[in-house]
Amino acid sequence: MITDSINAYHTIIQAVIIDLDGTMLDTAPDFLVAINRMRDEFALAAIELATIKQFVGKGSENLIERVLALDFSAEQITQHFDAAMASYQRHYLSINGDFSTLYPDVITGLQAMQASGLRLACVTNKPLAFALPLMEKKGLSAYFEVVYGGDSFSRKKPDPIALLQVCADFDLAPAKVLAIGDSSNDAQAARAAHCPVLLVPYGYNHGEAIQTVESDGIVASLLEAARLIRR
Incomplete structure (x- = not known):
């Protein structure tokens, strides 16, 4: 169920920051x-x-x-x-990538976001040396203007530093940049950056139920997130 806060945010969302492991790919x-x-x-x-x-x-x-x-x-x-x-x-x-698979509706979700004019960034705690070739192999690279890994900054998620850098890169206020992830790391980083955040229920979240994590809502897929933003 999507909370009132994301309903208030979604009319001004102009960019989306998406996690990699557990959100786009089952790695x-x-x-x-x-x-x-x-x-x-x-x-x-x-x-x-x-x-x-x-x-x-x-x-x-x-x-x-x-x-x-x-x-x-x-x-x-x-x-x-x-x-x-x-x-x-x-x-x-x-x-790298030989045994991983895309989650359902990831590509269609990214396509829908792009078609809506949203700018896309990927922020992952995976080192860039792993993340970039993996995204290329799985057909994800072309959708993202910016990719930051766990070694791009001095601190990883749940620290907000990477999310704040994306907001600066896009010259957007954090309230206009939606984060999507699968774990408490993503939610905590988004909250610290003052970005709205949606979570997917199929990822890892350190073995804990995602429903226990405070967020603006849970969506079944990236495609559902794209439809929510478009509405």
């Missing part, structure tokens, strides 16, 4: 393959997809720390972190 299978190949190099047992989904969304450093914490003490995590990160990045780059 958890890519993470799973890369992480388990890394774990194999450390003689650690493979982990399940459901576990990976709980760890996605706060950047690669957090992902590796949480994966290592399944087996290692804090001291051992520090000891092995750099090697584990290097292994993970090597494996991830070799399969």
Whole structure:
């Protein structure tokens, strides 16, 4: 259900900031393959997809720390972190996008937003070296004027720095820039930036129900979001 606040905002929305993992792409299978190949190099047992989904969304450093914490003490995590990160990045780059899929109505939603004259930016906590080739492979790149990754600034979402930079890039007040994501990171970053925010229910959100996250509403797809803005 969409709240009154987004109904008030949507008549002036001129741009949209969209998250990547869990919002446009189901990338958890890519993470799973890369992480388990890394774990194999450390003689650690493979982990399940459901576990990976709980760890996605706060950047690669957090992902590796949480994966290592399944087996290692804090001291051992520090000891092995750099090697584990290097292994993970090597494996991830070799399969980036091979196992991930677009969520339903992502392309049609982006097309509808463009047809409505909306400017589009992607803000993700994924490093740009991973995000840009992935978006190109999946046919997303052409829709976005701006793409910022988790290493584009000194802080990642839920910090609002990237969202505020998009507003500056587009020369728009935050109230005119809608954020769409799948997690509390996206909602908190949008609130801190004073942007309206919609959430999708099918992503990761660190293993927690998205309905518990404060937002301006939940939409079933990017296409539904585009129709809402157009109305």
